[in-house]
Amino acid sequence: MRRLVPFLALLALAPIVATAAPRGAPVSVREAWARPAPAGMNGAGYLVLINTGERPVTLVRAESPSAREVMIHQTRMQGGVASMQGMGDGGVVIPAGGKLVFGPGGRHFMLMGLRAELTPGGRLPLTLIFDDGRRVEARLAIQRNAPRPMVEAPSAPPHRH
Secondary structure, X not given: OOOHHHHHHHHHHHHHHHHHOOOOOXXXXXXXXXXXXXXXXXXXXXXXXXXOOOOOEEEEEEEOOOEEEEEEEEEEEEOOEEEEEEOOOOOXXXXXXXXXXXXXXXXXXXXXXXXXXXXXXXXXXXXXXXXXXXXXXXXXXXXXXXXXXXXXXXXXXXXOO
């Protein structure tokens, strides 16, 4: 009986513990970088998000103390001309067990109104916010060219922001 009471108490608390567990899947950041850009101008950030969980997760927005605003954009080619479109309020889904590439010529983070110059060798903090409220911190290396593994990102002619 002495062992049964603690066991029953633990069993009664199980639903509370289960609902307190963080929702969503674990997400990691790889190959995070941004190109150099002068203060006051706009810049672009790139990275790869890896979802090692069994459920999809949705990135709804991003923010950085280094920029007035961070927007998720997609570059599209239409008639040989590159144009950018905001991703809207729905966010972008990272499939279960999958990855999502933010790279030159494709999906990327627009860093609007940079508060300081992005110089090679520096780092830019970026907070990724998911639909379940979870926040993932990233530090983008400031460099002129993409890291080597980023070759999986779609490519397009350079465009101006």
